[in-house]
Structure formats: structure tokens, C-alpha cells
Amino acid sequence: GFTTSYLFHLVFCLIFHHKSWCTLLSSKKGDCYPAKDAVYRFMNHSKFAWRRFLTYLSAHAVQKVDALTDEKRPKTLIIDDSMFDRNRSKKVELLARCMDHSSLTKRFYKGFRMLTLGWSDGYTFMPLDFTLLSSKNAQINGISNNIDKRTSGYKRRVEALESAPIIIPSMLERALQAGISADYVLMDTWFTQQPLIQSIVELGLDVIGMVKNTNQRYLMNSQRLSLKELYKIATPVPDKKGILRSIHTTMANGVQVKVVFVQNRNKKSEWLAILSTDCTLSEQEIIRIYGMRWDIEVFFKTTKSLLKLQKEFQGMSYDLLISHTTIVFSRYIVLSWQNRCHTDQRTLGGIFYELCDEVNELDWAVALQQLIELLEDTLKKTNTKIQKLIKSQLQQW
Incomplete structure (x- = not known):
């Protein structure tokens, strides 16, 4: 038999060989690898705690990156979802009909919504957790009857039928x-809802997210105002390109927020609203921190285009989808850390700090030499007694 660590390592490194699993087995070295069934049994196993593995791995990587990040630099948790397409599937467990809200045509597809939580310092992104969401109302296939209800796999299946606002606080x-x-939680308009914001604030985190003009109301001078009405009474921000107005207000659930209205680049006659529960931030800082949310979009694109998410393994089990997605996320964590090591000189460790000390000592020596030269120039303009006194002092130094 083969150990689980060996099988994990085999699947993990598969992408770096530029070969699919079937191609690898049919190659000249195919006899050296386990059979196809061994790998699929490993990935279909419902008792493996894949979430715990991903959490420990990402937490360890984040702690290493965090040590290289300035304490004053904001660290963020980013929440977003992306389509997990399985349009050609018919019998995949928990398969559902989902809507792609990022598409202008609002098209529907068969598959899942991949709800993802990630960490970013604005330079390095690390995925922390995910859930492949199905749907109770638009479900095509249900949970398999053969699954043991005591396993981690069954718990994740039950979680897949919950809504995102219920799952996010636990993540x-x-x-x-x-x-x-982390200091802030960044969210798109689909998640910036008042009940979820309150749940996140109760965890001790601030929220920065874009909001839409929906039925949400904001309290201002004992009046319940919509976002459009709030824009009309907001204070204009002068001499700030792209920033139109801002206002301090309170949501209907009592959470105090600051709303910044910015110009829509795609349609300059319209505005966009960014909400922050940290009212001490300036308008520019709110926009700058919210811009870090783009890191998760790059992550989605990378995992699907380069790391073969959704495509590398095909199976009907929900466990296989979870295990393979976890392995793809693990690849990204390792690559992200390697990228940080190659671009951040501080990852050289002791050599970097020794070099810093050497530079500091050099600067001090140069400064002292310049001071001595300045004193020697001054000596020429003084009388003999003072010259002797200063020379004797310099010799002692």
C-alpha cells in the first residue's frame, strides 16, 4: 500500500510535471506510480479533515509572511465567491443550478459557488478556507445515502446547503x-449586508465593503435614509480626484459606519459607495485598503487558469471536489510563499539583518569621519591653545 502523505505529494506535484494523471500513468515511468484507483480512493475518502489541514498550513504560512510585514501596514481578510463550473456533469453529488452574478447577462451554470476566505497584506495573498456551496432550492442532486454522518465529509455536505451569511462568521x-x-474584512456588494456586518463586528473585526442601493436604511437625524438620500446630504470632499462625498452615519442595527462615495470609472455620471465600520480612517485610506480586495480575484484567475482547478480530476463524489480544491489551494500557498521569498530581501533572514547592521555601522563611521574633518577645518581658524586642546581630544577619540 501507499501512505496518504505519498499520495498527497504525488497529486500536489502533478501540476509541476506539466502532465495529467492519465498521461503520467501512460508514460515510460508509469509503472513506478500507484494505480489510478489508489489515488481516487485517497481523494474520495470522507474521513480526512481537509479543512483542518488547510487551516494549519495557511496559518503557518501567514505567520511567516506576517513577520515580514510592517506592524503599521493593515492586514485584511477577504471574502468572495467564484463559480465552480461543472456544466458537463450530471451525477455529481450536490450539483446545483447556480447564477453567475459576475456576468453581465446573469447566466446560469451547473456547479457550485466557491465561497473563499483569504488573507492579504497588500503584497501576498494566502487562501485560508473555502466552501463549495450548493443550493436547497436549485439542487440537481442530493447528498449520497452511503456517506457516514459522523465524518468530516458529511459535515461539509450539510454546510454546503447553508447560505453564505451563515457560513462566513464561522469561517x-x-x-x-x-x-x-487581521484588522479588516473586505467584502463585495453581495456580502455587505447589515446582519453580516454586525456579526463580523462582534468578532472584533472592522468591515470595509462596497454597498449597493438596496432596501438597507441608514439613520441620520432620526430619519431612515436610503443610500441615494444619504448621498444628497453627504459632505463634498474637495480637491480629491475621484472621491465625491463622505458621511458618518449609523446603520439600522446600530453599527456606526463611514460611507465614502467615489466616481464610477466605467460610467462617470454614476457613483459607487464604500462602507467602513472604522470611522477613524480617512477617505483615501478606506479606498486604498478596499483596493486590496482585488488580490482574491487574481487568486481565482490563477487557480483556474494555471493550477487546473475544476479540470485536473473528474469525479462524482463531493469529497473529491473538496480534496482536490484543498490541494490546489495548498499549491497556491507554497507558490505565494516562494514568490515572497524571491522578492523580499528580508526572507534572507540573518544575512539581511547582518547586512543592515553593517550598513548602520558604515554610516556611523562615515558620519564620525566627516565630523572630525569639520573640526580640523575649524582648528585652522582658532588660536594655538584651543588647537592643542581639540587635537588632544581628537587623539583620545
């Missing part, structure tokens, strides 16, 4: 319990 709580530090 954040697990990340915080793993020792991951």
Missing part, C-alpha cells in the same frame, strides 16, 4: 482561532 472565527491576525 472568520476559525481563522482567528488559528492565530491569524
Whole structure:
């Protein structure tokens, strides 16, 4: 038999050989590898705690990156979802009909919504957790009857039928319990809803997210105002390109927020609203921090285009989808850390700090030499007694 660590390593490194699993087995070295069934049994196993593995791995990587990040630099947790397409599938477990809300045509597809939580310092992104969401109302296939209800796999299947606002607080709580530090939670318009914001604030985190003009109301002078009405009474921000107005207000659930209105680049006659529960931030800082949310979009694109998410393994089990997605996320974590090592000189460790000390000593020596030269120039303009006194002092130094 083969150990699980060996099988994990085999699947993990598959992408770096530029070969699919079937191609690798049919190659000249195919006899050296386990049979196809061994790998699929490993990935279809419902008792493996893939979430715990990903949490520990990402927390360890984040702690290494966090040590290289300035304490004053904001660290963020980013929440977003992306389509997990399985349009050609018919019998995949928990397969559902989902809507691609990022598409202008609002098209529907068969598959899942990949709800993802990630960490970013604005330079390095690390995926922390995910859930492949199905749907209770638009479900095509249900949960398999053969699954043991005591396993981790069954718990994740039950979770897949919950809504995103219910799952997100528990994802954040697990990340915080793993020792991951963050200052803000960044969200898109689909998640910036008042009940979810309140749940996140209760965890001790601030929220920065874009909001749409929906039925949400904001309290201002004992009046319940919509976002459009709030824009009309907001204070204009002078001499700030792209920033139109801002206002401090309170949501209907009592959470105080600051709303910044910015110009829509795609349609300059319209505006976009960014909400922050940290009212001490300036308008520019709110926009700058919210811009870090783009890191998760790059992550989605990379995993699907380069790391073969959705395409590398095909199976009907929900466990296989979870295991393969976890392995793809693990690849990204390793690549992200390697990229940080090659671009951040501080990852050289002791050599970097020794070099810094050497530079500091050199600067001090140069400064002292310049001071001595300045004193020697001054000596020429003084009388003999003072010259002798200063020379004797310089010799002692």
C-alpha cells in the first residue's frame, strides 16, 4: 500500500510535471506510480479533515509572511465567491443550478459557488478556507445515502446547503482561532449586508465593503435614509480626484459606519459607495485598503487558469471536489510563499539583518569621519591653545 502523505505529494506535484494523471500513468515511468484507483480512493475518502489541514498550513504560512510585514501596514481578510463550473456533469453529488452574478447577462451554470476566505497584506495573498456551496432550492442532486454522518465529509455536505451569511462568521472565527491576525474584512456588494456586518463586528473585526442601493436604511437625524438620500446630504470632499462625498452615519442595527462615495470609472455620471465600520480612517485610506480586495480575484484567475482547478480530476463524489480544491489551494500557498521569498530581501533572514547592521555601522563611521574633518577645518581658524586642546581630544577619540 501507499501512505496518504505519498499520495498527497504525488497529486500536489502533478501540476509541476506539466502532465495529467492519465498521461503520467501512460508514460515510460508509469509503472513506478500507484494505480489510478489508489489515488481516487485517497481523494474520495470522507474521513480526512481537509479543512483542518488547510487551516494549519495557511496559518503557518501567514505567520511567516506576517513577520515580514510592517506592524503599521493593515492586514485584511477577504471574502468572495467564484463559480465552480461543472456544466458537463450530471451525477455529481450536490450539483446545483447556480447564477453567475459576475456576468453581465446573469447566466446560469451547473456547479457550485466557491465561497473563499483569504488573507492579504497588500503584497501576498494566502487562501485560508473555502466552501463549495450548493443550493436547497436549485439542487440537481442530493447528498449520497452511503456517506457516514459522523465524518468530516458529511459535515461539509450539510454546510454546503447553508447560505453564505451563515457560513462566513464561522469561517472568520476559525481563522482567528488559528492565530491569524487581521484588522479588516473586505467584502463585495453581495456580502455587505447589515446582519453580516454586525456579526463580523462582534468578532472584533472592522468591515470595509462596497454597498449597493438596496432596501438597507441608514439613520441620520432620526430619519431612515436610503443610500441615494444619504448621498444628497453627504459632505463634498474637495480637491480629491475621484472621491465625491463622505458621511458618518449609523446603520439600522446600530453599527456606526463611514460611507465614502467615489466616481464610477466605467460610467462617470454614476457613483459607487464604500462602507467602513472604522470611522477613524480617512477617505483615501478606506479606498486604498478596499483596493486590496482585488488580490482574491487574481487568486481565482490563477487557480483556474494555471493550477487546473475544476479540470485536473473528474469525479462524482463531493469529497473529491473538496480534496482536490484543498490541494490546489495548498499549491497556491507554497507558490505565494516562494514568490515572497524571491522578492523580499528580508526572507534572507540573518544575512539581511547582518547586512543592515553593517550598513548602520558604515554610516556611523562615515558620519564620525566627516565630523572630525569639520573640526580640523575649524582648528585652522582658532588660536594655538584651543588647537592643542581639540587635537588632544581628537587623539583620545
